[in-house]
Amino acid sequence: MTYDLIAVGTSWGGLRAMSRLLETLPAEVDAPIVVAQHRSPDAVEGGLAELLSAHTQRPIRDAEDKDALEPGHVYLAPPDYHLLVEPGRLALSIDEEVQYSRPSIDVLFESAADAYRERAIGIILTGANEDGAAGLARIKQRGGVAIVQEPATSERRAMPDAAIAATSAGAVLPLEEIGPFLYGLCVDPAAQRPVHGSGPVEGVRGNREVPPREQVR
Numbered sequence: 001m002t003y004d005l006i007a008v009g010t011s012w013g014g015l016r017a018m019s020r021l022l023e024t025l026p027a028e029v030d031a032p033i034v035v036a037q038h039r040s041p042d043a044v045e046g047g048l049a050e051l052l053s054a055h056t057q058r059p060i061r062d063a064e065d066k067d068a069l070e071p072g073h074v075y076l077a078p079p080d081y082h083l084l085v086e087p088g089r090l091a092l093s094i095d096e097e098v099q100y101s102r103p104s105i106d107v108l109f110e111s112a113a114d115a116y117r118e119r120a121i122g123i124i125l126t127g128a129n130e131d132g133a134a135g136l137a138r139i140k141q142r143g144g145v146a147i148v149q150e151p152a153t154s155e156r157r158a159m160p161d162a163a164i165a166a167t168s169a170g171a172v173l174p175l176e177e178i179g180p181f182l183y184g185l186c187v188d189p190a191a192q193r194p195v196h197g198s199g200p201v202e203g204v205r206g207n208r209e210v211p212p213r214e215q216v217r
Contacts, residue, residue, distance in 0.1 A: 009105030011038040011127030013155025022056035024179035032069040036108040041080035077103030084111040099131035109135025118143030127159025137167035
């Protein structure tokens with residue numbers, strides 16, 4: 001399977017989490033990466049990209065409307081804009097907030113799922129609300145891969161917990177293991193180690209304990 005897009009969503013604690021993800025992501029993983037991180041509407045444009053660029057050699061910047069998606073590049077949702085994915089390019093929107101957020105992770109993930117279907121990978125990292133859970137479920141429903149940071153390793157676990165409750169994650173991993181897992185998915189399947197995933201939990205939103213690995217088969 002060829003994966004053509006990696007979509008990442010994060011909120012509280014996201015700077016540290018994204019920095020670590022980029023540090024541990026092998027250079028051979030060359031799918032474009034699109035990121036929705038909750039931040040203040042008056043955040044300095046380009047400020048997050050500057051901070052993250054210290055942790056990766058990949059070109060990284062705030063996305064612009066109609067940007068073409070290029071291999072190995074990282075595109076960030078600008079402050080106070082939704083970021084959407086279309087086949088081969090990006091779009092920006094100032095539609096209403098979703099989950100009290102603009103940019104919204106759900107908006108990014110749902111557009112990625114519709115544009116790239118089984119060729120999309122969605123990743124939920126640390127965060128303090130439920131944004132991204134429905135979008136990650138859409139990616140999974142379209143045949144893509146759903147990955148969630150292990151809640152116990154997250155600075156704020158509400159977002160990973162909600163994602164695990166919403167869909168069957170293909171992998172629930174500590175932050176340091178996500179990059180190597182992506183290498184196995186995208187570059188060398190023989191290098192992929194067995195991991196534990198999750199199943200959706202009806203009626204549960206947040207604060208769900210992930211079973212220990214030895215209990216998951």
